[in-house]
Amino acid sequence: MASLDDLKKRIASVKSTQKITKAMKMVAAAKLRKAQESAEKGRPYSEKMNNVILNLSSGISDKENAPKLLSGTGDNKVYLCVVMTSDRGLCGGFNSNIIKKAKSYFSKILSEGKELKIMTVGSKGNDQLKRMYGDKIIENISFKESKNANYFDADKVGKIVIDKFERSEFDICTIFYNQFKNVITQIPQAQQIIPLNSEGSEDNTSEESYEFEPDEDEILNNLLPKNISTQIFKAMLENSASEQGSRMSAMDNATRNAGEMVDKLTIQYNRSRQAAITKELIEIISGAESL
Amino acid sequence: MSEEFKIEIVNPEKSFLVKDDVSEVVVPAYEGEMGILKDHISIISFLKPGIIKILSKSGDESYYIEDGIVEFKNNNLSILTSSIFNIADMDKSKKQDLLKQAEEESGKEEISDQSRYLIDQKIEVLKTLN
Numbered sequence: 424m425a426s427l428d429d430l431k432k433r434i435a436s437v438k439s440t441q442k443i444t445k446a447m448k449m450v451a452a453a454k455l456r457k458a459q460e461s462a463e464k465g466r467p468y469s470e471k472m473n474n475v476i477l478n479l480s481s482g483i484s485d486k487e488n489a490p491k492l493l494s495g496t497g498d499n500k501v502y503l504c505v506v507m508t509s510d511r512g513l514c515g516g517f518n519s520n521i522i523k524k525a526k527s528y529f530s531k532i533l534s535e536g537k538e539l540k541i542m543t544v545g546s547k548g549n550d551q552l553k554r555m556y557g558d559k560i561i562e563n564i565s566f567k568e569s570k571n572a573n574y575f576d577a578d579k580v581g582k583i584v585i586d587k588f589e590r591s592e593f594d595i596c597t598i599f600y601n602q603f604k605n606v607i608t609q610i611p612q613a614q615q616i617i618p619l620n621s622e623g624s625e626d627n628t629s630e631e632s633y634e635f636e637p638d639e640d641e642i643l644n645n646l647l648p649k650n651i652s653t654q655i656f657k658a659m660l661e662n663s664a665s666e667q668g669s670r671m672s673a674m675d676n677a678t679r680n681a682g683e684m685v686d687k688l689t690i691q692y693n694r695s696r697q698a699a700i701t702k703e704l705i706e707i708i709s710g711a712e713s714l
Numbered sequence: 715m716s717e718e719f720k721i722e723i724v725n726p727e728k729s730f731l732v733k734d735d736v737s738e739v740v741v742p743a744y745e746g747e748m749g750i751l752k753d754h755i756s757i758i759s760f761l762k763p764g765i766i767k768i769l770s771k772s773g774d775e776s777y778y779i780e781d782g783i784v785e786f787k788n789n790n791l792s793i794l795t796s797s798i799f800n801i802a803d804m805d806k807s808k809k810q811d812l813l814k815q816a817e818e819e820s821g822k823e824e825i826s827d828q829s830r831y832l833i834d835q836k837i838e839v840l841k842t843l844n
Contacts, residue, residue, distance in 0.1 A: 461728070464728035465727060465728070467724045467729050468725060468726050469726075471785075471792055472783075474785075475792075475794070478758070574725075574726040574727065574796055578796075632756070633756045633757060633758050633787075634756065634757040634758075635758055635759070636743060636744065636745055636748075637745060637759075642760060649796075653726060656726050
């Protein structure tokens with residue numbers, strides 16, 4: 424059995440760990456509120472953008488010559504997957520959930536004999552993926568310097584994606600991120616952004632015809648790249664809210680576990696202290712008796 | 715009959731402005747300035763750098779905008795933009811900064827004609843503001 428001194432040291436160390444996790448939880452809670460707010464505030468923009476595009480694409484006259492970003496290259500050989508993760512650890516299953524989702528998608532693609540290219544946003548995803556898919560990763564971006572998700576960063580990612588598309592390096596692009604539902608639930612999402620998936624939202628489009636200035640094609644050509652940045656930005660916002668939420672609950676658990684451990688160790692400490700005292704007493708008494 | 719309609723300006727970070735007592739909006743559309751009144755036909759257009767003027771009961775406002783999309787439908791005007799500034803809130807140095815940035819950009823060699831046109835527009839608008 425461990426000596427009293429050892430136990431004392433362990434209790435102290437667990438207690439200081441508990442202090443750290445408690446502090447991290449509180450920081451995450453404060454950041455979460457902010458991140459959640461900006462995720463909610465960002466929603467109208469991406470929704471409006473989507474609506475406009477749906478209205479536009481339903482009104483497009485010449486389906487054959489529709490912009491490639493909307494209709495696709497007509498091929499589906501090369502897949503680009505943008506995996507968005509955090510730059511920091513200690514946030515529970517946040518990163519592994521995205522990676523798990525992404526990996527199952529990857530193996531599906533590879534088993535179909537398609538070519539796979541990976542772009543990672545955030546260093547944690549890169550760390551986890553490079554062991555298995557190191558040769559497939561073509562780009563790794565991380566925004567460690569920027570405190571909050573901002574549109575400027577998203578635009579940078581979007582520009583890279585579009586640039587690659589225009590050089591026809593891939594046919595289909597999917598982004599992976601965690602959708603924020605609430606503090607304990609984050610749902611890993613796979614969203615296809617190129618070509619644009621317009622299923623399920625048909626009811627929003629009206630039969631009413633729009634006037635376009637300049638013509639549809641030009642507006643679409645201008646709008647679609649913006650939409651990609653917007654979708655990536657939305658994913659980033661959701662991700663940062665999810666990250667904080669996930670970290671908060673992970674740290675809450677850690678604090679609770681540390682508390683339990685301290686209790687257990689304290690009991691053990693007291694027991695062995697008692698045992699030592701009893702032992703000493705027995706020694707004294709039996710010494711006195713033998714006289 | 716009221717002659718007012720609703721305007722909503724959103725940027726990626728948040729809903730920038732919502733007003734429902736607007737009587738007229740002038741936007742710098744791609745093919746020239748466009749005034750929008752109530753019961754305008756549904757229209758989608760995109761914007762070039764310029765000034766949005768909003769005339770309403772509660773006071774007139776102007777905003778400087780660098781790009782965006784405007785959609786008008788059922789007396790709802792939505793403007794999507796990634797860079798918008800309230801002119802009343804812009805101080806001298808901010809305007810100077812933006813102008814300098816734009817001029818730097820136009821100094822580059824490898825930009826397309828279309829973006830050059832937009833940058834020239836930007837510079838012109840900023841110059842009038844300064």
